[in-house]
Amino acid sequence: MTVLLQAKNLGFTLGTKPLFNHLQLIINQGDxxxxxxxxxxxxxxxxxLLAGRIEPDQGDVATRRGLRIGLVEQFLPANLAELSxxxxxLTVLPEDEAADHKADTILxxxxxxxxxxxxxxxxxxxxxxxxxxxxxxxxLEPDLLFMDEPGNHMDVSALAALGRYLHSTPNLTxxxxxxxxxxxxxxxxxxxxxxxxxxxxxxxxxxxxRLALNTQDEQAEHRRQTEEKEIARIRASAKRLAEWxxxxxxEDLARKAKSMASRAEKLDADKTFVSKGSGLELQLAxxxxxxxxxxxxxxxxxxxxxxxRKLLDCDYLVAKPGDRIxxxxxxxxxxxxxxxxxxxxxxxxxxxxxxxxxxxxxxxDQELKxxxxxxxxxxxxxxxxxxxxxxxxxxxxxxxxxxADFSQAVTGLSGGEKARLMFMLxxxxxxxxxxxxxxxNHIDLESREELETQLSQSGATLLITSHDRQFLDSICxxxxxxxxxxxxxxxxxxxYYNHLAKDVSVSSKQATQPKDIQQEYRDDDAILxxxxxxxxxxxxxxxxxxxxxKPKRQQEWQNELETLWSQLxxx
Numbered sequence: 001m002t003v004l005l006q007a008k009n010l011g012f013t014l015g016t017k018p019l020f021n022h023l024q025l026i027i028n029q030g031d032x033x034x035x036x037x038x039x040x041x042x043x044x045x046x047x048x049l050l051a052g053r054i055e056p057d058q059g060d061v062a063t064r065r066g067l068r069i070g071l072v073e074q075f076l077p078a079n080l081a082e083l084s085x086x087x088x089x090l091t092v093l094p095e096d097e098a099a100d101h102k103a104d105t106i107l108x109x110x111x112x113x114x115x116x117x118x119x120x121x122x123x124x125x126x127x128x129x130x131x132x133x134x135x136x137x138x139x140l141e142p143d144l145l146f147m148d149e150p151g152n153h154m155d156v157s158a159l160a161a162l163g164r165y166l167h168s169t170p171n172l173t174x175x176x177x178x179x180x181x182x183x184x185x186x187x188x189x190x191x192x193x194x195x196x197x198x199x200x201x202x203x204x205x206x207x208x209x210r211l212a213l214n215t216q217d218e219q220a221e222h223r224r225q226t227e228e229k230e231i232a233r234i235r236a237s238a239k240r241l242a243e244w245x246x247x248x249x250x251e252d253l254a255r256k257a258k259s260m261a262s263r264a265e266k267l268d269a270d271k272t273f274v275s276k277g278s279g280l281e282l283q284l285a286x287x288x289x290x291x292x293x294x295x296x297x298x299x300x301x302x303x304x305x306x307x308x309r310k311l312l313d314c315d316y317l318v319a320k321p322g323d324r325i326x327x328x329x330x331x332x333x334x335x336x337x338x339x340x341x342x343x344x345x346x347x348x349x350x351x352x353x354x355x356x357x358x359x360x361x362x363x364x365d366q367e368l369k370x371x372x373x374x375x376x377x378x379x380x381x382x383x384x385x386x387x388x389x390x391x392x393x394x395x396x397x398x399x400x401x402x403x404a405d406f407s408q409a410v411t412g413l414s415g416g417e418k419a420r421l422m423f424m425l426x427x428x429x430x431x432x433x434x435x436x437x438x439x440x441n442h443i444d445l446e447s448r449e450e451l452e453t454q455l456s457q458s459g460a461t462l463l464i465t466s467h468d469r470q471f472l473d474s475i476c477x478x479x480x481x482x483x484x485x486x487x488x489x490x491x492x493x494x495x496y497y498n499h500l501a502k503d504v505s506v507s508s509k510q511a512t513q514p515k516d517i518q519q520e521y522r523d524d525d526a527i528l529x530x531x532x533x534x535x536x537x538x539x540x541x542x543x544x545x546x547x548x549x550k551p552k553r554q555q556e557w558q559n560e561l562e563t564l565w566s567q568l569x570x571x
Contacts, residue, residue, distance in 0.1 A: 003027070004029050004063065004064050004144050005025075005027040005062070006063075007024060007049070007050060008060055009058060010023040010046075011056060012045060012054075012058075013057055014042065017405065018197060019042030020042060020198070021197040022059070023197070023199060025192070027173065030171070031174075031189075032166075032174055032187060033174065033190045034184040035175055035176065036184070036192070036193050037193060039414065039417055039444050041194045041444075043177045044177065050146065051071045069143070069144050070142030070144070070145045071146045072147040074149050074177075076122065083121055084119065085112065085116055085118070085120075086100065086103055089103045093139060093140070102139065103139055106135045111157060111158070111161040125153065126152065126153025126154075126366070127152075128331065130150055130151070130153060131161060133150075144174070145175075146175050146176075147174060147176040147177065149177050152415075153441060155330045157330060157331075158331065159183070159467070162183075163183075179440065179442070181206060182470075184207075191210075193209070196273075217274070220275075221274055227271050231264050234260050234263060235261065237260055241254075241256050242257035291358065293320055294323070294355070294433055295353065296319075296353070297314045297352065298314075298352055299315065300313070300353060301313050301352075302341055304337065312334045314487035317480060319461055319463065323461050323477065323478050324461075324477050325463045325480055326464055326476040328490075333482040335482065336437055336465070343361065361431055361434075362460075363435045363436075364436040366437040368415065368442070371413065372411065375409070376408060381421070384425055385425060392428065395428055396424065399424055416447075418442065420443065420447075423439075434460050434463070436462065436465070438465055439464065440471050455475050462476070469497065473552065473553065531564050534557045538554060
């Protein structure tokens with residue numbers, strides 16, 4: 001097995017926060033690694049250290065001689081925003097190296113049309129920008145590829161293009177940060193959890209690795225409890241012997257007491273380590289309106305921001321208190337533009353968009369645009385909400401932000417930390433209508449589960465865009481879809497994904513809809529492989545806390561398992 005990269009005893013502190021301490025990591029040729037961790041754990045910092053973009057405070061990173069490293073950034077670099085798509089991709093190479101044809105070939109393979117090659121990259125959707133950053137990295141023909149949340153902002157078509165690239169490049173070695181369960185399970189054969197300032201590695205895809213980590217944590221907790229009972233027993237015995245030594249003036253008893261006390265101290269120092277978890281908490285607060293409607297759309301037309309073309313029409317739709325609405329549609333169909341039009345109309349007189357006068361809107365912006373000023377965490381919240389100093393400080397503390405980090409500039413926060421600050425703002429605002437544009441893009445997997453529970457129980461009316469099907473499936477009870485320039489209501493989320501399935505290659509493992517349970521597999525091995533995958537999904541969901549489980553999805557998996565076993569018996 002060829003070692004491409006080895007990190008030895010890495011230590012790194014960001015500001016006042018230690019991220020790693022004596023971290024060890026080996027990447028072998030052929031590894032397809034998913035890097036998972038809570039927001040603020042240091043995933044992006046670790047990738048930048050491994051890629052040589054920043055230096056560690058201690059330790060070193062050794063690479064195979066001549067190793068070519070590619071890096072897909074989390075955000076589009078500002079210096080590329082005004083360039084054309086083709087130009088932005090080509091800037092990764094020296095100016096004297098002609099690679100126009102090669103760049104075009106890669107971009108076409110990732111789903112871009114010839115017309116889009118001259119488009120300004122800054123005006124493309126977030127998902128398309130991520131694919132362009134992938135094309136930049138691929139142009140380097142890397143031996144090792146680092147990807148920082150490549151699936152963010154991607155719709156089903158873009159995710160399919162990402163999946164096709166990863167699966168059609170069998171010799172590719174990569175380490176990918178992702179908060180998307182399906183991307184990790186479909187593309188990674190090894191999972192590394194970054195927590196407790198170190199790493200936990202499993203040669204398993206994410207769902208199975210998470211189960212293994214949970215089992216490891218439970219075993220550690222059990223050993224720790226057993227050890228603490230033994231330590232308590234020894235200390236109690238030492239105390240009794242010490243008392244008897246005094247009462248009977250017996251030096252032997254006193255020596256034994258000291259020996260037992262020393263033994264207890266050594267056992268205490270060597271106790272099994274139990275993870276402290278993230279220390280972060282995601283909470284929302286909202287209120288429910290007592291009225292018949294929250295807002296109404298009637299005879300509405302939405303155009304592009306420059307008013308050059310129509311995006312969609314809406315004949316009539318109404319949102320009622322407690323509705324949890326998923327706004328569905330491929331990138332570029334007008335979801336974010338529709339949301340911005342709704343927000344702009346809140347304080348306007350309009351016959352097309354009518355809000356209940358008692359509406360209090362909370363808005364989550366997927367692009368996280370409001371973090372450019374050099375404000376501290378505390379000041380950023382104080383500038384945006386009418387709340388007391390005590391309320392703001394308590395909100396920060398409850399979310400796991402220490403006093404020392406209250407003054408940290410928001411410009412230096414990671415995408416996940418910025419997203420958490422947005423949710424803190426919503427908690428302080430206590431809106432009765434929450435408009436959430438891709439709220440899961442930057443938050444870690446555990447926080448997604450917390451957010452699902454918080455939103456489902458909030459009582460607020462929700463309007464959500466997201467490409468995370470599991471997230472929408474667990475929260476939403478109504479579904480508005482943009483298709484053929486029409487915003488209409490559909491009955492089930494399944495209808496939307498079944499429609500998308502017609503436009504996405506069946507061979508792409510990145511399609512987000514589950515396999516048709518009536519599908520006939522070509523051989524027994526394929527059936528058994530699918531059965532194993534379903535059983536792992538089912539076990540993983542059943543292993544979660546009851547409030548986080550998805551009974552509907554569990555039933556779907558059970559139904560498919562029954563069908564597959566029946567197919568196997570009939571062969």
